[in-house]
Amino acid sequence: MALPQLDIFEKMRGLYTPVMSIRRRVLVAVARLIREGKPAQAIEAIPYEIITHNTPTYRDCVFKERAVARERVRLALGQDLREFGAHEPVIDHPEPSLTDHRVVEKPYVAVIKIACERCPSKSYIVSDQCMGCVARPCVSVCSKNAVKVSGGKSAIDQEKCIHCGRCAQVCPYNAILYRERPCESACGVNAIGADSEGFAEIRNDKCVSCGLCVVSCPFGAIGEKSEMAQVLHAIRSGLPVWAELAPSFVGQFGPLATPQKILAAVRALGFAGTAEVAYGADIAILEEGEKVLEVYRARLADPTAPQTFVGTSCCPSWVRAARQAFPDLAHCIQDSSTPMVETAKRIKATDPNAKVVFIGPCVAKKAEVSELREARIVDFVLTYEELGAIFQAAGVDPAEIPDEAVPAEASTAGRAYPVAGNVAQAIAAAARHHAGEPLVDLVHRTAESLADCLGLLKEIQQGKLKPVPHLVEGMGCPKGCIGGPGTLAPLNRAKAAVASFAKAAPMEMPKASEE
Amino acid sequence: MIQIKVCCGLNCAAHGGQELLALLEESGDLTGRVEVAPVPCLHCCQEGEQSPVVQIGDEIHTRVSSEQLQETLEQLMKG
């Protein structure tokens, strides 16, 4: 009997690994310390709580294991990492982190150099499976003369190799392997390189903070800064802290934690109130639906004019990557308020003193918040992983909390937003509804993962994509927000949970206010 | 019919329990032979056991990985 492999889009993502375990335990320890109001000096003890053994278990030495945990503590507090090699205590000045307002600054994603194993970067190598055959197709197929035979086996001259991969394709024994740094291959915008010593290095001018390298490094050498400490402080100091939960929150804490239970559990942590970001998604659907209709009509009126399109606004890493790589198409990417902002506006309209925490699957939202035109609309960003750590530190289990009825705040279309493809479907449906006709030749395309997003834009720019879609849905994470780096649930479960919660919404499509 | 209870308490859900459940549910050839049930916290975590926890029949397994689960199931199905 064979169990099928899970449908995972990255090798590391769908499995529970010691890297995740350490990351989560650090978050729980920091959350506990702040919730219990322990003195700042207690921070120093966290690496020893995480790495309790005295013999190396994960790395070559236990001191290194603790040093890595130490860096993770800094990230969990929202602090910058130490300069590699510099002598410093875990936290020399904890005070700035132990506050109730936003202190986290760029870069949001950083390499923990002491944990980086300097993996080999892009190369084809001949493994010991090489039989040294007589045919030697690898030698003949290489146009650069990079494959030589030495000691009876093939060897690749890395200076000459141009990584075309043809030798690997023709080897009858599959003896030629392609190696790539997992962080580099996860990065869709080519922001990861190596420093002079070969340690991974993030080019901050290119990085869009999507966070996919964080969950792809098998050594746990990349991390993201957290705002958990500041959120917990704000709650402790009695401020009205509201949580707005991204539509992908359903199903994140196991099948027994229903959406109603999760919302109730969040309030049990001391949040003043909760809101569904799907409400803001509904507003975005209507706004972007109108824009799509405008584009559609403009093309009909003048088919010879340069063809524009509507690029969706909800995914911050797609928006940044697209604007960065294709400045001449930037005007097509919407800058209407995102679902996160619209929902926050509504919360602040009811309670102007509210501090709003966006809780979602996304690391890039941390960057988006710092760049918002209206400052302080959203005060903090947490991921589901960080929320899970707070639940654990507080001893609140969403699976066991009594159900509380929650007023339905959004439509099926808004709640279905976190699954790739649904965003474009909903916006196109809104455009049709607005037009009052089926718009049969309305074309929309969805791209998942930044590499695909940029590939699609390139085709549009080079005029290779005909017809140019009226609507392009860009999703930085494969499968959409349910595949975000801050999620906890496997993709298929998350997808099913989102679908059934969406179905339970009181209306299928959002209604414009005048209707 | 063998009953497999997969703990879906917070600790286990956040420590890989969801993956185990997905793995079991997506395995078509278990139908009819194994009954899979998601259950609330089995309280092993409070006794210091490592999550995720899976109960196969009467036996509690802690810190279960997908490979271990697969192996145990294979043995069960054989024996």
Ligand code: SF4
């Ligand atoms: S994947 Fe990247 S960050 Fe991780 S160890 Fe390898 S080179 Fe370093």
Ligand code: FES
């Ligand atoms: S959550 Fe599984 S034993 Fe407690």
